[in-house]
Amino acid sequence: MKSIRLLLALLAAALLAPSAQAQLFRAYVSSAGLDTNPCTLTQPCRLLPAALTAVANGGEIWMLDSANYNTGTVNVTKSVTILAVPGVVGSVVATGGGDGIYINAGGISVTLRNLVIVHLTSSVSGVYFVLGDSLHIEDCEFSNMGAYGLLAIASNATVTVRGSTFRGNATGLRLNGVSALDRVRIVGNTLAGIVATDGASLKVSDSLLADNVYNVQVSAQGFSPARVAIVRSILTGGFYGLYTFTAAAAGVVEASISDSNLTNHTTAAIHAQNFSGGTLNVSADTNWIAHSGTGFGFGSGTPTIYSRGNNTLRFNGTDVSGGSLTPFSTQ
Amino acid sequence: MTLSGTLGRTLLAAAALFTASGANAQVFRAYVSSAGNDANPCTLTQPCRLLPAALAAVADGGEIWMLDSANYNSAQVDITKSVTILAVPGALGSIVATGGGHGISINAAGVKVALRNLVIVHLTSSQYGVNFVQGAQLHISGCEISGMQQRGVFASAANSTVTIRDSVIRDNVLYGVSAGAGSSAALDRVQLRDNGSYGLFANGAHVTLSNSVVSGHSYGITAFGNASQNRVSIEGSVITGNTNGVYATASGASDFSEVTASRNVFSHNSQAAVQAIQGSGNVTVVVGANLVAENGVGFSGQGGATYYSRETNTMVFNTNDLSGVTLTSLSGQ
Numbered sequence: 001m002k003s004i005r006l007l008l009a010l011l012a013a014a015l016l017a018p019s020a021q022a023q024l025f026r027a028y029v030s031s032a033g034l035d036t037n038p039c040t041l042t043q044p045c046r047l048l049p050a051a052l053t054a055v056a057n058g059g060e061i062w063m064l065d066s067a068n069y070n071t072g073t074v075n076v077t078k079s080v081t082i083l084a085v086p087g088v089v090g091s092v093v094a095t096g097g098g099d100g101i102y103i104n105a106g107g108i109s110v111t112l113r114n115l116v117i118v119h120l121t122s123s124v125s126g127v128y129f130v131l132g133d134s135l136h137i138e139d140c141e142f143s144n145m146g147a148y149g150l151l152a153i154a155s156n157a158t159v160t161v162r163g164s165t166f167r168g169n170a171t172g173l174r175l176n177g178v179s180a181l182d183r184v185r186i187v188g189n190t191l192a193g194i195v196a197t198d199g200a201s202l203k204v205s206d207s208l209l210a211d212n213v214y215n216v217q218v219s220a221q222g223f224s225p226a227r228v229a230i231v232r233s234i235l236t237g238g239f240y241g242l243y244t245f246t247a248a249a250a251g252v253v254e255a256s257i258s259d260s261n262l263t264n265h266t267t268a269a270i271h272a273q274n275f276s277g278g279t280l281n282v283s284a285d286t287n288w289i290a291h292s293g294t295g296f297g298f299g300s301g302t303p304t305i306y307s308r309g310n311n312t313l314r315f316n317g318t319d320v321s322g323g324s325l326t327p328f329s330t331q
Numbered sequence: 332m333t334l335s336g337t338l339g340r341t342l343l344a345a346a347a348l349f350t351a352s353g354a355n356a357q358v359f360r361a362y363v364s365s366a367g368n369d370a371n372p373c374t375l376t377q378p379c380r381l382l383p384a385a386l387a388a389v390a391d392g393g394e395i396w397m398l399d400s401a402n403y404n405s406a407q408v409d410i411t412k413s414v415t416i417l418a419v420p421g422a423l424g425s426i427v428a429t430g431g432g433h434g435i436s437i438n439a440a441g442v443k444v445a446l447r448n449l450v451i452v453h454l455t456s457s458q459y460g461v462n463f464v465q466g467a468q469l470h471i472s473g474c475e476i477s478g479m480q481q482r483g484v485f486a487s488a489a490n491s492t493v494t495i496r497d498s499v500i501r502d503n504v505l506y507g508v509s510a511g512a513g514s515s516a517a518l519d520r521v522q523l524r525d526n527g528s529y530g531l532f533a534n535g536a537h538v539t540l541s542n543s544v545v546s547g548h549s550y551g552i553t554a555f556g557n558a559s560q561n562r563v564s565i566e567g568s569v570i571t572g573n574t575n576g577v578y579a580t581a582s583g584a585s586d587f588s589e590v591t592a593s594r595n596v597f598s599h600n601s602q603a604a605v606q607a608i609q610g611s612g613n614v615t616v617v618v619g620a621n622l623v624a625e626n627g628v629g630f631s632g633q634g635g636a637t638y639y640s641r642e643t644n645t646m647v648f649n650t651n652d653l654s655g656v657t658l659t660s661l662s663g664q
Contacts, residue, residue: 088419089420167470168445187492188494261539263537288619311663312617312641312664
């Protein structure tokens with residue numbers, strides 16, 4: 001009983017702390033808020049930096065109505081969930097040649113939900129994840145960034161993205177850690193949809209990649225292997241569907257793609273190339289590959305493309321070019 | 332707590348960025364609401380009422396937010412700059428196509444336009460819901476486009492990219508979505524329903540349709556090779572209750588229509604699940620891993636149209652599984 005009372009007292013203290021110094025479990029921002037307020041529900045703040053100061057480590061920031069909530073790069077250095085309540089647009093701009101949200105502190109876990117992160121005048125990345133333990137993105141939109149919608153380079157970190165859109169950025173996402181993308185729409189990014197590099201362990205499922213010049217690009221320079229699995233996804237338009245390469249003799253790339261549909265790639269639906277030696281294995285299972293310059297393209301350095309022999313290829317300039325598929329069996 | 336110098340500057344910057352009050356300065360975000368006034372500067376605190384005022388106020392590459400449920404135009408909305416137009420979630424952002432015009436017409440080289448969470452409906456007399464005449468990209472998500480006297484979406488912009496996702500396009504009289512002139516269109520999780528003649532119509536286009544439903548048309552998905560070349564891929568979709576589920580033609584000698592259909596369900600299409608009519612050109616259809624049931628004919632062809640099968644199609648309860656065609660087995664690779 002005593003401990004429950006203590007717990008309730010602590011909870012009350014955490015949730016209702018009225019003083020400017022005590023940190024809140026929930027901090028609130030609204031279009032009518034003021035940054036001199038304590039960021040409570042009845043006295044919300046206006047912009048994210050004030051709310052981030054007010055919120056306790058591990059807490060939440062709620063955007064209460066449709067508005068923009070920053071004026072410069074938002075620096076996140078504690079574990080926090082930032083969300084717009086359902087029914088509103090919670091906007092963050094990347095402007096002044098900076099990033100929208102910059103996450104940079106060891107061990108923190110950050111969740112972004114129902115946010116719209118857009119380029120204004122001059123931007124680098126929508127979200128730049130430099131250091132931290134995990135980043136979870138749900139139902140967000142990233143558009144028109146100068147460099148990346150999401151740039152995640154934090155080592156030994158986990159990134160998940162669910163139900164979000166990356167549109168019209170130079171590159172949609174650049175990832176080099178453990179990442180999972182589910183039901184993500186990545187369209188019209190002028191350089192690449194997804195770039196996965198050394199250290200990447202990436203799974204992409206049930207997603208649409210359309211008209212990115214490189215829909216998915218996987219590469220390794222020899223620091224650590226890059227591994228990507230793509231399942232049940234649509235890759236269409238642009239020069240390449242899945243473009244894999246190693247850039248050094250020590251580079252290792254392992255990519256698999258299954259149950260996916262790859263069409264209308266000017267150069268190749270799937271391309272593998274060892275520029276300077278290296279180890280490159282691609283496996284393909286039950287894909288449909290059509291209307292592309294090449295279906296499976298082998299570049300230099302004898303990469304290996306394994307096939308279950310159950311991929312359907314038609315209407316390509318060449319189905320298989322520059323090498324031969326290596327069969328592998330069910331077990 | 333006092334306002335620090337930095338915070339004060341930040342707030343001033345915020346005010347400058349988001350509440351620009353000069354009538355001439357263009358805003359990154361322009362706002363419209365049911366209580367707005369077109370004499371306003373289209374800011375959050377002083378929103379405009381209709382889209383034309385907001386389009387004049389917004390900067391190239393900016394956004395227009397519809398803040399509450401209302402209709403936001405009185406005549407065709409002409410877009411000549413890159414812009415995202417959205418209704419905030421929970422609000423119904425309506426646009427009418429009326430006076431014999433289109434709902435939205437997009438016509439300027441290189442522009443990128445995104446439409447999100449909009450409802451575009453026919454009022455009295457209309458042509459198209461969205462007419463994409465010229466531009467680089469059009470992205471439609473979470474929209475409903477219905478009742479047009481001609482077409483729901485007409486994408487004729489040359490060399491353009493069109494994506495449509497999570498949207499319903501229904502009850503338009505002639506066409507649901509038509510794509511032509513070298514446009515590249517990807518439709519994902521779209522419902523095309525009861526558009527009188529054509530659900531999805533490709534005439535010189537590259538089209539991918541996935542995870543979608545196509546029902547209640549004379550021609551569900553058409554690759555119309557008439558002075559044009561079409562590349563159509565249909566993946567993971569349900570094509571049901573049309574007269575013809577897929578209809579592919581190639582009239583002239585240089586025309587072709589190439590269609591792949593994988594992992595779909597074709598059912599209750601009264602004439603044929605897939606109808607391939609080859610004239611002087613080439614019609615080629617590749618089918619695999621489809622369930623084809625309760626259709627008049629499963630796979631039908633005329634004029635020497637070619638069918639390839641991966642032999643993993645399940646065909647049951649069709650009046651005839653095949654008519655006028657033989658399936659050429661295609662090996663996996």
